[in-house]
Amino acid sequence: MKITSNTWILGLCFVLLAGSTFAQQASQSGQKVIDLVVGTWQISQVFDGKKQIQSTSDTLIHTIEFTREAKYITRNNSQKLDSGLFRINENHKILYLESKNNANGDAHPVEWGLSLQGHILTLTGRGSPHAERFKYIYTRKSGTKKMGTE
Incomplete structure (x- = not known):
């Protein structure tokens, strides 16, 4: 059960990090x-x-x-x-x-x-x-x- 909770938290952190990186790349390459x-x-x-x-x-x-x-x-x-x-x-x-x-x-x-x-x-x-x-x-x-x- 503890492994599942840690895995879920790690996965959530990965998703947030990946989304943040994608947003930064889009704003740098896109124009205002x-x-x-x-x-x-x-x-x-x-x-x-x-x-x-x-x-x-x-x-x-x-x-x-x-x-x-x-x-x-x-x-x-x-x-x-x-x-x-x-x-x-x-x-x-x-x-x-x-x-x-x-x-x-x-x-x-x-x-x-x-x-x-x-x-x-x-x-x-x-x-x-x-x-x-x-x-x-x-x-x-x-x-x-x-x-x-x-």
């Missing part, structure tokens, strides 16, 4: 989401709930650019609409945008659920029932998804 979003993204679709909002010439030209310095700029055609700082919660895949236009500092950063698959970036509203209805799908316009190359 914050590095993968760097570049310019052009809006391709907008949804209000499950209904796709019809695109207009204004929405088709809408872009968002993320820089390596953790700054963002949104543009419509060539006109700058907004800019500021961004950060990402890697574990929960949440994007936070803090606008420069909020000079008085009383507003909180705007939260977006973030999904990144290849050259498709999806942002879903968070924080209020109204915001949660909306989903924005962007395609990569410039930049690459590999860190260090553009």
